Amino acid sequence: MKIYHLSHTDLDGYSCQFVSSFYMKNVKFYNSNYGKEIEDKFNIILNQIGDEKAIILITDLNLSLAQCASFENAIKDKEIKLMLLDHHQTGLECANKFKWYYLDNSRCATKITYDFFSAMFGEDEKLKEYCDVVNAVDIWLKDDAHFELGKVCMGAIAGAKEVNKVMFENEHIEYIFYMMNTFMKYIGLSHSHIRLDEDMHSIKKEFFKLLDDDTLSNLNSAYLIRLLSSNKDKFTIQYKGHKGILTHNIGSTSVIGNDFLVANPDYDFFLDITSKKTLSFRANGNLDVSQVAKELVDGGGHVNASGGFYAGFKDAYIYEPIKAQIVDLINKKSL
CATH class of the missing domain: 3.90.1640 (inorganic pyrophosphatase (n-terminal core))
Structure with a gap:
């Protein structure tokens, strides 16, 4: 039992x-x-x-x-x-x-x-x-x-x-x-x-640590990228024909986001949303995320690194409703 x-x-x-x-x-x-x-x-x-x-x-x-x-x-x-x-x-x-x-x-x-x-x-x-x-x-x-x-x-x-x-x-x-x-x-x-x-x-x-030693930040990033990469379907989102990955409170977005995009060149952007309603975008040169941030939440920043604040976001302790809110936001804003 x-x-x-x-x-x-x-x-x-x-x-x-x-x-x-x-x-x-x-x-x-x-x-x-x-x-x-x-x-x-x-x-x-x-x-x-x-x-x-x-x-x-x-x-x-x-x-x-x-x-x-x-x-x-x-x-x-x-x-x-x-x-x-x-x-x-x-x-x-x-x-x-x-x-x-x-x-x-x-x-x-x-x-x-x-x-x-x-x-x-x-x-x-x-x-x-x-x-x-x-x-x-x-x-x-x-x-x-x-x-x-x-x-x-x-x-x-x-x-x-x-x-x-x-x-x-x-x-x-x-x-x-x-x-x-x-x-x-x-x-x-x-x-x-x-x-x-x-x-x-x-x-x-x-x-x-998998094989070689490194900083804790880099080891943790490599571990998380292995998890994200092996569960791509669950975490994948789309924006106007561009494929991205959505995380929640992932931490160290710059390190993990950029490392993920290098390891997965078929993905164009990385998006993390936090419990504080902040959005962090990272890209690999195939998508201007400053424009994405502006369109979705009136945010902005750089071509490959931008952010914003999603006031209507309701935090959750289950991933699926978090993803559903972002997908709904993209669908509404990119019509």
Whole structure:
């Protein structure tokens, strides 16, 4: 039976999934912040499950009473088991009403998840220690021996922006798990928090390195270009007969955009849209993107590098509606 694991987007939330991946192999991971995103991701999971038997595990996310009732009703006629493991006190009312909602505010969600799985499948001392590190920082045990290492781990996960989770969900979680596996190697070392902090740049480079060494920026760019190039159909857009690629919050647009166009000469432009509604265009000499930016959003700039602001853009945590808005904008403005 497959497990669909929905969790929060911080160290504790991702670490819950790290634990479930240690004990279970048939797991699909989804991540969400609070609010409506939880409902949208839950519905995505339901669509993925279809009529199959499955388990939906939710961790480190506290739901509202309305969400709980809605989720329970949604699986009423399906062979789906729902479980929630959390530690936020604001979920107490839900925990008292719904038997599948487990709440314990004395431990972080990662520790709850570890205790749940290890009770069935056995302890693992190294993983248990890692969960203690997460617990120390997540519930802020300042006098705990693991606290300072936990702070570095928390900052590293919060800053793990190199692999966009909207565009590359599976690769993003792979990157997060790689870092967590690395964190475990520092537990018990003298001045572990300082050593991990000093090593983080090299740790990131090692993940992206394929053959030769390079700067982190160049290694990350090469990695993302491989992902974009192997998923061209999903990310391709058209503008007046010119083929382009659309990214979302890709970061380092100048480096990645230009490198992609060099690696893919059949593409004429690269467009990145951010959560702040800004558009960044890059081109390879086959299209004047300053005119494209002007036509689409009254922007402008240079022939091969331009930008603009799309006031009507509504940010999303799923790629498809992001692309749909840009395609619609192009269609309306280029009639």
